[in-house]
Amino acid sequence: MALNKSDVEKIAHLARLEINEADIPLYANNLTNILSFVEQMSAVDTTGVEPMAHPLAASQRLRPDTITETNQRELFQSIAPQVEAGLYLVPKVIE
Amino acid sequence: MLHNKTIAELSADLHAGEYSSEHLTRAFLARIEQFNPQLNALVTVTAEQALADARVADARLKTGTAGPLTGIPLVQKDIFCTKGVKTSCGSRMLDNFIAPYDATTVAKLKDAGMVMVGKANMDEFAMGSSNETSFYGPVKNPWDTAAVPGGSSGGSAAAVAARLAPVATGTDTGGSIRQPAALCGITGIKPTYGRVSRYGMIAFASSLDQGGPMARTAEDCALVLGAMAGFDERDSTSVDMPVPDYRATLNDSIQGLKIGLPKEYFGEGLDAQVAQVIDDAIKQYRALGAEVVEISLPNTQxxxxxxxxxxxxxxxxxxxxxxxxxxxxxxxxxxxxxxxxxxxxxxxxxxxxxxxxxxxxxxxxxxxxxxxxxxxxQLRRLISDDFIQAFKQVDVIMGPTSPTVAFNIGEKVADPVTMYLSDIYTIAVNLAGLPGMSIPAGFVGKRPVGLQLIGNYFAEARLLNVAHKYQQATDWHQRIPEGFK
Incomplete structure (x- = not known):
């Protein structure tokens, strides 16, 4: 499975990553190598094997629906790139 | 020399009033100032806070409210959130990030009275096996500064090997505690998945990540793991199971211990001189009364x-x-x-x-x-089942931690797949969620070799015991890199 320039651009877009034009051939090459390396997996017949998502066969723990956390908006927003009136600012989304 | 003492020894001295935690902390801060510029092991030094914490520890020592870790200096891997202190995860992305809260393990070690002297360099977001992907530049291996320290917990391993602190925390997603421990000649344990809280430990791969201590001896790892481990309601994958006293069983007999050697860990790709060191370590275990059997983990590849x-x-x-x-x-x-x-x-x-x-x-x-x-x-299931089968026959699995000793800085950066293969013996353990350790077992030239010990689920106490017995009979873990004595 060899990835070309447009594959890399598509994956980078899905991952919301800006990749410099000049670096695309190197990424295409690296990613192709990694994918051909993991390709070894397909040689094994895994029919009927239950996928293992997690090392411990545990189900998610439930907790009572009570408030345990306090509001720390100011503390958390003190490290944000741009805030105003308690809101996170981003470039305008709707004209 | 204070910096060559183990935590167990330092703790005894502090409790006996031989010196204060402030004195001890100043001694390690001085070593950091002297040696860190050449190693790049720490990315942040928290001298002022450390001295304040040391004075609090001294007060506890005086009033008899101190535990075995009170007043002992510590380095935190920069993946653990530390309230009010920069937590970069080795990335430009978090170069400006001052964590607003403490990771659970950070809070627990603080409560135990440990004194954080700084934060360790690491591969960016723990992705790497050489510490070369850090935004802050590579860490040098104290045994040979042309070599990498391993990764991703490379700064932690180098700091402990160079005696910049008696212990550091690490995290291990595919070998990131064990491989740098091996390459830097120290002792490190990756606990069973779920044993140590991941809350506030910046996530890389959530079903694989696990934190643990890196120190010079199994005894010191036992002390620190005991304080790090335990149930945390803030981590949904934390296991609610009591934490044993890991130190209490360190001296248990290993007479009749069944050690499994997976034949797949001794085949092609393993450096012959590393293999020789591992063989010698296994001989030592036989001499200590263990039985050795060959096993197979067929899906290793x-x-x-x-x-x-x-x-x-x-x-x-x-x-x-x-x-x-x-x-x-x-x-x-x-x-x-x-x-x-x-x-x-x-x-x-x-x-x-x-x-x-x-x-x-x-x-x-x-x-x-x-x-x-x-x-x-699906393959993860098969790999995991191999271990379940193996542990029906044996108590502990042993082999090399890494197929080679530390490689040179720059040697593998151009080829990601070659770099990935340096974790060939450690990765399966994370996929299965088992505990694993690396302990110093010898050298090839100037560069250390680590012996890997793999245990069954929640068998940390047994691993620490098996490691401790080896360390009672050998002195590899006491070797000090030239230039850092």
Whole structure:
């Protein structure tokens, strides 16, 4: 499975990553190598094997629906790139 | 010399009033000032806070409210959130990030009275096996500064080996505690998945990540693991099981212990001189009364390929939180929201992190999910079942931690797949969720060799016991790198 320039651009877009034009051939090459390396997996017949998502066969723990956390908006927003009136600012989304 | 004492020895001295924690902390801070510039092991030094914490520890020691770790200096890997202190995760993305809270393990070690002297350099977001992917530059191996210290917990391992602190924390997703411990000639343990809280430990691959201590002896690891481990309601995968007194069983007999040697760990790819060191270590265990049997972990070859689907898939999801909006790096003058996301992430992440995010994104994307992600999860089951079968026959599995000693800085950076293969013996343990250790077992030239010990689920006490018995009979763990004595 060899990835070309447009594959890399598509994956980078899905991952919301800006990749410099000049670096695309190197990424295409690296990613192709990694994918051909993991390709070894397909040689094994895994029919009927239950996928293992997690090392411990545990189900998610439930907790009572009570408030345990306090509001720390100011503390958390003190490290944000741009805030105003308690809101996170981003470039305008709707004209 | 204070810096050559173990935690157990330092603790006894502090309790006997031989010297204060402030005195001890100053001694380690002086070593950091002297040696860190050449090693680049620490990215942040918290001298002022450390001295304040040391004075609090001294007060506890005087009033009899101190425990065995009170007043002992410690380095935290920079993946653990430390309230009010920069927590970079080795990335430009978090170069400006002052954590607003403490990770659970950080809080627990603070409560035990440990004194944090600084934060350790690491591969960016723990993705790497050489510490060369750090935004802050590579760490040098104290045994040979031309060599890498291993990774991702390379700064932690180098700091302990160079006696900049008696212990450091690490995290291990595919070998990131054990491999640098091996390459730097120290002792490290990756506990069973779920044993140590992941709350506040910046996530790379959530079903694989696990924190643990890196120190010079198994006894010191036992002391610190005892304080790190335990149930945490803030981590949904934390296991609610009592923490044993790991120190109490260190001297248990290993007469009749059944050691399994997986034949797949001694085949092609293993350096002959490393193999010789491991053989000698196994002989030592026989002399201590253990029985050795050959076993097979038939799916070993599949562990690295499986890992490089599972871990990137989880990382692509975990790292989506770094969006330039709420914290961390934001690009200059974004012209719209998409540009803000793309450039903040493109500029904030280094190339290895971007590669892994892209592999994960690809493996999870429509049309490829079954062929990559589901397939990898099925193989994960087979790899895990190999260990379950093996532990029906043996108590502990042993082998090399790494196929070679530390390689040179720059040697493997151009070829990601070659770098990935340096974790061939450690990765399967994370896929299965088992505990694993690395202990110093000898040298090839100037560079240390680590012996890996793999235990059954929640058998940390047994691993520490088996490691301790070896350390009572050998002195590899007491060797000090030339120039750091």
């Amino acid at each position: 599949l562990a690295v390929p499986t890992y490089y689907v599972v871990a990137p898939a989880e990382c692509s999801s975990n790292l989506s939180r770094f969006d330039g909006v709420r914290f961390g790096y934001r690009c200059e003058n974004p012209h719209d929201l998409l540009d803000l996301y793309k450039r903040s992430r493109g500029e904030g992440f280094g190339s290895e992190v971007k590669r892994r995010i892209m592999i994960g994104t690809y493996a999870l994307s429509a049309g490829y999910y079954d062929a990559y992600y589901i397939k990898a999860q």
